[in-house]
Amino acid sequence: MAIKASFEADEWKLLLGSPLLAGMAVTLAEPNGLWGVFKESLASGRALLSAKSDADAGELAKAIVADMESSEGRGEARESLRAELAGISPADARQSILAMLTHVAEIVDAKAPAEAPAFKTWLSHVAKTAAEAASEGGFMGFGGTQVSAAEKATLADVSKALRAA
Template structure:
């Protein structure tokens, strides 16, 4: 069972970043306005809280526990700022997906027994963010639950995480 001690400081920071990037990729694919972005952000946070309370994989629980510390949040925030600084939405999405792929590779090498649960969890975060706010409606009416751009991004995330 992997935990923070299994990884170098840089690798652990990458894993923390990947948790945030899983949701940001979907939001960048089709920004939903202020309310939509708030709903999508809450969906990502809810996934963290749920992993804490359910029977999540030990690596996932270790990541969630680190987000509860100022050190963990700072590492994730600093990594996000460094990787996404100055990026436009399309470039931001590509950088997020690249980070997810790097995180998957890192876990496959360092903690292969945890890789499937870790990547499934990241994908679940992306899926929840995609479903959090309707796209293309007006004042909450109409629109679709998951837009074509979000579906395409979910497909790219699935490929990056090697989820069948």
């Protein structure tokens, strides 16, 4: 896609990983066991892929999805994130993720300003979808809160990071 050519290779890798970052930020806010993490990860993936058929997603989001559909694109995204987040605590990872999302916003605002609003909205949607995927604080899937206070705070932080540019 032509929009990809607007970015340097390292910028594209960061953009490619940005939907993963948005979902991970929420998951790190209040991990809810293996099943909860799994449900939130699946929801993030579904939200990512939904951009393919969403007329409002914008060209940049669609280009990210197209690259993520290839094993090479997924590998680049994973390696980029692994390099940034390896060996740090969940609290430090959360702060690093928010800083990376701020950098994503700065890059998109500078290099693709017409795409920036739709792209940032899409990333916020990915985070919100992850937050709503698993209830927190229940027992065996019953009870609990759909979106915990920690997740709500993280959604606000993600939104702030994406608007920071």
